[in-house]
Amino acid sequence: MTGQGLFSCYSHFIKSLQSVMIKSVNSFLERHQISVMGISLGLIFFSASLTPSLIPRSAIIQGTLGGLVMAIGYLFAKIIIGTWRFLELPEFTHSRHRSVTGSLFFICFAIFCISLFQLRSGQNELRALMTMNPLEGNHELIVVGLAIALFFFFLLLGRFVALTAWFLRNRMPGRMPPRVSITLSLALVTILSWNLANGVIARGLLNMADETLREIDSRIDPELPVPQDSLRSGSDDSLILWERLGAQGRRFVSGGRSAEEISKIHGGKPAKEPIRIYAGLNSAEDIRDRAALVLEEMKRVGAFERSILIVATPTGTGWIDSAAVDPLEVMHRGDTAIVGMQYSYLMSPLALYVEPDVAPESAKALVNIVHGHWRQLPADTRPKLFLHGLSLGSYGSENALSPLNMIDNPVNGALWSGPTFGNPIWQDLTRNRNADSPAWLPLIGDGRTARFTTQENALNIAGSSWSQMRLVFLQYASDPITFFEITSAFRPSAWITDERAPDVSENLRWYPLITMLQIAVDMLIAAEVPEGFGHVFAAEHYINAWVALTEPDNWQEGDTEQLKEMFR
Structure with a gap:
C-alpha cells in the first residue's frame, strides 16, 4: 500500500473514531439530561483554571477551583441556551445539533487534555520561583477527581433549584403569560x-467560626512566660491584665529580645529594655476605653521618653508580625516603644466581612489619642512617631491618617506592609503613579513623601530627599491580597500587562472571569508560601524599610547586612 493510501486509511480511522466518540458522548449526556454545550464550556473554564496564577496551588485547592469554574461555565452555557429559546430564535435540527455540539465537545476535551498535561510543569515553574519543592504523587488524578465530584454536586444543586422554579411556575395563575410566569418563578x-445561603447557611458558619476563634483567643498558652519586666503589658505592675490580652497580645508582649541580648548584639553597647504595650478586646469595655487604657499604660512606662514610638494596628486576629517589630528594637538598641490594640479575634477576611468598620475605628481611636498627647510634647524631645500595619492592619492604619489631625503636627511616617487591595491611600497612589513605573512598584512623583519597595530595596531614590512625613509601602507582586481586582473579571490588571515582576510567573495569562477567580482563591492561601513571597513578609525587607524611615544614629550599610543575616 502506498503512503497516500496509508494516510487515507488513517484519516478515515480517525474520523470514524471521532464519530463514534461524539455519538457515545451525546448518547450518554442526553440519557442523563446533561447539556453538551454546558459541559463543553465547562471544560474550557476548567482548562483555563489549570494555568498558574500568583500562588502555587495544591491538588485540593486546584480541584476545588476546577469544579467551581466548570460549574460556572456550565451555568453560563445553560443561561445562553435558555435565553436563546426564551427569545424563540431559530435552532438547528436535532441531527445537526448533535453533530455540532459533539464536534465542539471533542475540541474542548482536547484543549482540556492539553491543559491538564501542562498543569504540573506550570505549577512546578511557579514553585521553583518561590523556592518550593516540586509537586509529587498523583496530583492530576486528585485534581480531576475532586473537580468532577464538585461539579456534579453543583449540577444536582442546580437541578434542585430548577425543580423548585418549575414547582413555583406551576402554582402561578393559569392566565399568566408563560414568559412572565417563568421570569417570576426564577x-x-x-x-x-x-x-x-446568606441568612441561614452563612450565618450558621460564621457563628461556628466565631465561637471557635473566641475560644482560641481566650486560651492561655502555658509555655508563654508572663512578662516580668514592668515595661510590658501583662506584668504585675501593668494596668492591663495578662489574662485579658488575648492570645496574640500575650504572644506579642512575651516576644522580642531583652536589653541584655540587644546589648550583646551591639558589642556590649548599652541598650534599653524595649517597651511593648497591648490592650486586648477584654481589657476594657469599648474601643475608646481601650485606647484610653493604652495611653495611661504608655504614660506609666515612659513610652513618650523613647526615641522611636510605633502605633501598630494588628491583623484581624490581633497579630503583630514579629518579623516587623523585632528587628526595629535591635536596630535602635531597645530605645523603642511599640503599642497595639486588638479589635477582633476573627481572621482578617471574616473580620472585614462581619465588621468592616471596626479596624479603621480602632486604629483611629488609638492613633488619635496617642497623637493628641504626643503633639503637646516639646518637638525637640518627643519621640519620632510612626504608624504600622500589616494586611487588614494596614487598612485600619491608613484610615487613621487623617489630614485634618496631621496638618500642623504630622506623624513622622508609616510603614504599611501587604496593603489590601481596598486600602484608600494605596489605591490613590497606585492609580496616580508615574506613567513609566509598573503597578507592582509605583513611583510617586520624585518620591518625597511616599515610596514603594519589594524584595529588592527600592527606597533609595537618586536625587530625591524625604519630606517631613515618610510613607513606605512594603509589598510583593506575588501577593494576591494586594493585587486582587474585581475588574480583572473583564479586563487584565495593570500588573499583568506591565513589565512582569520577578516573583510572578511568566506563564501567567489573563482569562476573562477565570483569572479573577484564580486570584480570589490565591488570597485564601497567600500565607502558605515561603517567607519573602505572597503575603509572608521577611524581616530583611522590613529592615530596609525601617532604616529608610527611622534613620538610626551612626548606622552603616554593613550594619543593615549584619542585622538581616541575624533574622534570616
Whole structure:
C-alpha cells in the first residue's frame, strides 16, 4: 500500500473514531439530561483554571477551583441556551445539533487534555520561583477527581433549584403569560436561594467560626512566660491584665529580645529594655476605653521618653508580625516603644466581612489619642512617631491618617506592609503613579513623601530627599491580597500587562472571569508560601524599610547586612 493510501486509511480511522466518540458522548449526556454545550464550556473554564496564577496551588485547592469554574461555565452555557429559546430564535435540527455540539465537545476535551498535561510543569515553574519543592504523587488524578465530584454536586444543586422554579411556575395563575410566569418563578427562586445561603447557611458558619476563634483567643498558652519586666503589658505592675490580652497580645508582649541580648548584639553597647504595650478586646469595655487604657499604660512606662514610638494596628486576629517589630528594637538598641490594640479575634477576611468598620475605628481611636498627647510634647524631645500595619492592619492604619489631625503636627511616617487591595491611600497612589513605573512598584512623583519597595530595596531614590512625613509601602507582586481586582473579571490588571515582576510567573495569562477567580482563591492561601513571597513578609525587607524611615544614629550599610543575616 502506498503512503497516500496509508494516510487515507488513517484519516478515515480517525474520523470514524471521532464519530463514534461524539455519538457515545451525546448518547450518554442526553440519557442523563446533561447539556453538551454546558459541559463543553465547562471544560474550557476548567482548562483555563489549570494555568498558574500568583500562588502555587495544591491538588485540593486546584480541584476545588476546577469544579467551581466548570460549574460556572456550565451555568453560563445553560443561561445562553435558555435565553436563546426564551427569545424563540431559530435552532438547528436535532441531527445537526448533535453533530455540532459533539464536534465542539471533542475540541474542548482536547484543549482540556492539553491543559491538564501542562498543569504540573506550570505549577512546578511557579514553585521553583518561590523556592518550593516540586509537586509529587498523583496530583492530576486528585485534581480531576475532586473537580468532577464538585461539579456534579453543583449540577444536582442546580437541578434542585430548577425543580423548585418549575414547582413555583406551576402554582402561578393559569392566565399568566408563560414568559412572565417563568421570569417570576426564577426571580422567586433566586431570592429564596440568596436568603437561604446568606441568612441561614452563612450565618450558621460564621457563628461556628466565631465561637471557635473566641475560644482560641481566650486560651492561655502555658509555655508563654508572663512578662516580668514592668515595661510590658501583662506584668504585675501593668494596668492591663495578662489574662485579658488575648492570645496574640500575650504572644506579642512575651516576644522580642531583652536589653541584655540587644546589648550583646551591639558589642556590649548599652541598650534599653524595649517597651511593648497591648490592650486586648477584654481589657476594657469599648474601643475608646481601650485606647484610653493604652495611653495611661504608655504614660506609666515612659513610652513618650523613647526615641522611636510605633502605633501598630494588628491583623484581624490581633497579630503583630514579629518579623516587623523585632528587628526595629535591635536596630535602635531597645530605645523603642511599640503599642497595639486588638479589635477582633476573627481572621482578617471574616473580620472585614462581619465588621468592616471596626479596624479603621480602632486604629483611629488609638492613633488619635496617642497623637493628641504626643503633639503637646516639646518637638525637640518627643519621640519620632510612626504608624504600622500589616494586611487588614494596614487598612485600619491608613484610615487613621487623617489630614485634618496631621496638618500642623504630622506623624513622622508609616510603614504599611501587604496593603489590601481596598486600602484608600494605596489605591490613590497606585492609580496616580508615574506613567513609566509598573503597578507592582509605583513611583510617586520624585518620591518625597511616599515610596514603594519589594524584595529588592527600592527606597533609595537618586536625587530625591524625604519630606517631613515618610510613607513606605512594603509589598510583593506575588501577593494576591494586594493585587486582587474585581475588574480583572473583564479586563487584565495593570500588573499583568506591565513589565512582569520577578516573583510572578511568566506563564501567567489573563482569562476573562477565570483569572479573577484564580486570584480570589490565591488570597485564601497567600500565607502558605515561603517567607519573602505572597503575603509572608521577611524581616530583611522590613529592615530596609525601617532604616529608610527611622534613620538610626551612626548606622552603616554593613550594619543593615549584619542585622538581616541575624533574622534570616
